[in-house]
Each structure stands twice: as C-alpha cells, then as structure tokens.
Amino acid sequence: MKPDKRNDSTPTRRDVIAGLTLGLGAAAVAGAGTRAQAAEEIARTMESIHQEVQFKASPNRLYAALTDAKEFQKVVLLSGAVKKGMVKAPPPAQISTVVGGEFAIFGGYISGRQIELVPNVRIVQAWRTGMWDPGTYSIAKFVLAPQGPGTLLTFDHTGFPTGEAEHLAEGWKSNYWEPLEKLLS
Numbered sequence: 001m002k003p004d005k006r007n008d009s010t011p012t013r014r015d016v017i018a019g020l021t022l023g024l025g026a027a028a029v030a031g032a033g034t035r036a037q038a039a040e041e042i043a044r045t046m047e048s049i050h051q052e053v054q055f056k057a058s059p060n061r062l063y064a065a066l067t068d069a070k071e072f073q074k075v076v077l078l079s080g081a082v083k084k085g086m087v088k089a090p091p092p093a094q095i096s097t098v099v100g101g102e103f104a105i106f107g108g109y110i111s112g113r114q115i116e117l118v119p120n121v122r123i124v125q126a127w128r129t130g131m132w133d134p135g136t137y138s139i140a141k142f143v144l145a146p147q148g149p150g151t152l153l154t155f156d157h158t159g160f161p162t163g164e165a166e167h168l169a170e171g172w173k174s175n176y177w178e179p180l181e182k183l184l185s
Contacts, residue, residue, distance in 0.1 A: 047165040049157040053177045057184035059120040059144040059151045065180055066123055066142060069095040076106055078182050080174030106175070112137060120144060132161060153177075 055062050065071045073093040081087040090107035096114055104111045109130045116124035127140040138160035145152045160168060 046158065047160065047162060049155070049165060049169045049172065051155045051169070051172060051177070053153045053155065053181075054147065054150060055153060055181060055184055056150045059146055061184060062144055062151050062153065062180070063120045063123070065183060067095055067097055067117070069093045071183075072105060074183050075176065075179045078179030079106070079176075080178070081106060081109075081171075112140075115139070127157070136161065 057065075065075060069092060072095055076082060076087070076090055076093060079087075082090070087106050087109065093103075093105045095103040095105065097117065099114055099117055101114050102111065103114065103125070110127065111130070112125050112127040114123070115126055116122060121144055123140075123142040125140045126137040128137045139156075139158050141156045141158075143154040143156075145154070155172065157168060157172070
C-alpha cells in the first residue's frame with residue numbers, strides 16, 4: 001500500500017463533492033473553515049411521519065376523496081376536529097386539482113399548494129397549519145397502490161417544525177384516515 005502523499009490542506013474527493021453540492025468552487029473547498037461552515041448550515045435533526053393505511057375503496061375513489069373539494073368536505077365533517085368542536089361549521093373545503101394550485105381545508109386551518117398530482121397514484125402537497133409561522137410549509141406525500149379489492153395508502157410527512165410529530169401523527173389518524181374509512185366504507 002502506498003503512503004498518502006497529500007498534505008492536510010489538499011481537499012479530498014469527498015470535500016470537493018460536498019463543495020460542489022453546496023455550490024462552492026473547488027478553490028473555496030480548500031479554504032480554511034469551509035467544512036466547519038458547511039456543517040453549521042446543515043440541520044441534522046428532523047422528525048417525520050410514515051403511516052400505511054388500508055382502505056376498502058379503489059385508488060380512484062380514494063384519490064377523488066382527497067382531491068375533490070365536495071368529497072373532502074364530507075371527510076372534514078366526519079373528522080375528530082369537528083366532533084370535538086375544535087372546528088365549528090367550517091366553510092367548504094377548497095381544493096385545486098392542478099399542480100401549483102392552492103387548497104384550504106378545515107376552515108382554512110390547513111392550507112397549501114399541490115406540488116404533484118398523478119391521478120389515482122400520488123399526491124404531493126406543500127402543507128401547513130394555521131399555527132405555524134408564516135411561510136413555514138411541510139411536505140405531505142400520499143401514494144396510492146391497489147391492494148386486493150382496496151387500496152394501500154402510504155403516507156409520508158416531512159419538514160414540519162420540531163416537536164410537532166406526535167400531534168400531527170394523531171391528527172392524520174383522527175382527521176383524515178378514520179373519517180376517510182367511514183366515508184369510503
């Protein structure tokens with residue numbers, strides 16, 4: 001094995017790749033403090049939610065319930081938020097069916113934009129609650145896959161404020177999955 005002839009100031013391949021990924025030139029990578037500065041700019045903690053729910057309805061029916069405003073309003077009315085009085089007589093759901101379009105549900109408490117819509121297959125949303133700081137959005141991804149006579153919904157929620165995971169996970173169950181199950185049964 002040949003000894004490593006690099007001196008300490010020579011950037012490694014990993015340093016160069018990291019620098020390019022961060023938009024830095026190779027010369028900047030060799031500069032003092034670059035690695036430390038990059039490390040300070042990267043958050044290493046993140047909460048996420050992953051849930052899988054089986055529905056007796058077809059992907060087509062489930063997709064419609066999640067993207068059609070009139071159908072989703074039925075979900076809202078069956079939700080735990082309405083049953084517990086947290087949301088009273090909410091205005092009708094507004095849900096755009098085009099990429100880039102906005103949605104406002106649960107009386108506007110939940111809002112965002114449609115990022116990706118693949119009919120009967122996938123929905124990706126920039127999603128937020130009214131309690132978060134202005135401009136704070138998370139990513140909610142719904143993937144629908146036929147499974148037997150029904151649909152397996154694989155749901156991933158990422159990028160939300162730290163400390164919100166437990167509350168959000170329960171909210172997805174009581175305000176989305178349980179009322180959807182009642183609506184689609």
